[in-house]
Amino acid sequence: KAGVTQTPRYLIKTRGQQVTLSCSPISGHRSVSWYQQTPGQGLQFLFEYFSETQRNKGNFPGRFSGRQFSNSRSEMNVSTLELGDSALYLCASTNAGSGRPETQYFGPGTRLLVL
Amino acid sequence: GDSVTQMEGPVTLSEEAFLTINCTYTATGYPSLFWYVQYPGEGLQLLLKATKADDKGSNKGFEATYRKETTSFHLEKGSVQVSDSAVYFCALRTNAGKSTFGDGTTLTVKP
Numbered sequence: 001k002a003g004v005t006q007t008p009r010y011l012i013k014t015r016g017q018q019v020t021l022s023c024s025p026i027s028g029h030r031s032v033s034w035y036q037q038t039p040g041q042g043l044q045f046l047f048e049y050f051s052e053t054q055r056n057k058g059n060f061p062g063r064f065s066g067r068q069f070s071n072s073r074s075e076m077n078v079s080t081l082e083l084g085d086s087a088l089y090l091c092a093s094t095n096a097g098s099g100r101p102e103t104q105y106f107g108p109g110t111r112l113l114v115l
Numbered sequence: 116g117d118s119v120t121q122m123e124g125p126v127t128l129s130e131e132a133f134l135t136i137n138c139t140y141t142a143t144g145y146p147s148l149f150w151y152v153q154y155p156g157e158g159l160q161l162l163l164k165a166t167k168a169d170d171k172g173s174n175k176g177f178e179a180t181y182r183k184e185t186t187s188f189h190l191e192k193g194s195v196q197v198s199d200s201a202v203y204f205c206a207l208r209t210n211a212g213k214s215t216f217g218d219g220t221t222l223t224v225k226p
Contacts, residue, residue, distance in 0.1 A: 004158075033214070038182070043159075043216045056213060090158050094212075101147045101166040102208050106158040 002027065004093045004107035012113045020078040021110045025072050025093030029053070029057065032074040034066060037088040049074055050096050080113075086114045117142040117212035121205045121217035128195055128224050136190040136220050138179075146207040148172075148188040149183050153202045162190075162203070183186070194225045 005024045012018050025032050033056075034046040045058035049068035068074045078085055088111050092104040122137040140148065147166040151159040161174030168183035177192045188205060205217040 001131075033134075033211075042218050045214065048212070050212075070162070092159075096212055102146070103149070103161065103164060104206075104208065104211060104214060105161060109158045 004091055004105055006089075006091050006107040006110050009108065010111050010113075012115065014115050015081055015083060016082050018077065019081060019112060021076045021078075021089055021091075021112075023074045023076070023091030023093075023107060025074070025091075026095075026105055028098075029093040029095055029105075031094035031096035031102075032068060032072065033092040033094065034074070035090040035092065036060075037090055037109070038086075043090075046076065048094075050065060056093050057080050060105075063069050081114045083114050086112060088112075117209060119205050119207055119208060119215050119217040121203075122204070124219075124221060125186065125221040130193045130197055130224055130226050132224075133155050134190070134192040134195045134199070134222070136160075136203055136222070138188045138190065138207075140186050140205075140207050140215075141187065142207055142209055145183075145209055146209045147165040148179070149189070149206045149208070150179055150188070150190050150205040151206060153204065155201075161205060170221070191213060192214070195222070197224045197226050201223045 030069045031050040036044045048056040052068045066076045068099040090109045091107045118141045147163045151160040152162045163174040165172040165181035171180045201218045208214045
């Protein structure tokens with residue numbers, strides 16, 4: 001089985017721009033979660049989508065949004081970028097709804113640098 | 116709310132030393148417990164997991180046992196290698212589908 005894929009792997013943007021990150025989960029997984037990882041704040045949960053519906057949400061401003069498509073692929077959008085948005089954005093694929101204990105599998109991440 | 120507390124790092128060991136990274140948790144119900152490892156510039160890799168009390172997860176020489184009575188899931192390895200140098204995260208996931216991660220412990224193994 002192919003793992004979780006994230007594109008692009010690296011991005012450089014300037015303040016005020018917007019960015020869209022993409023995540024393709026493991027085949028058969030219907031849940032995708034997004035996390036922001038920074039040296040100072042550690043791993044912070046953004047949101048989770050399951051079958052195209054937002055299932056859980058973290059404490060991030062409305063500039064951070066996401067969506068999930070019918071093929072379970074997910075996108076995350078950040079508008080009006082700030083310097084503090086520079087981080088590694090991780091996507092995790094979960095076997096939610098399978099009837100088995102849920103396990104998260106992470107992608108390699110997208111490293112975003114905001115200048 | 117749910118929480119995961121893991122041993123503060125950094126931890127520095129010599130090759131072939133014994134490793135323990137402590138992890139305790141607070142959660143309602145019976146969560147699943149996980150250890151993830153992150154190498155520089157990469158995402159988190161699932162190292163091992165346990166889904167019920169007294170289960171032992173193991174992989175690549177690492178082990179951890181789900182202890183309900185002490186709410187712990189300590190990571191151990193009998194003989195570490197330089198290639199084990201990484202950041203290790205303890206995590207739980209509840210039956211409601213919410214995940215909580217520890218702050219991570221940086222392990223450096225010196226030859």
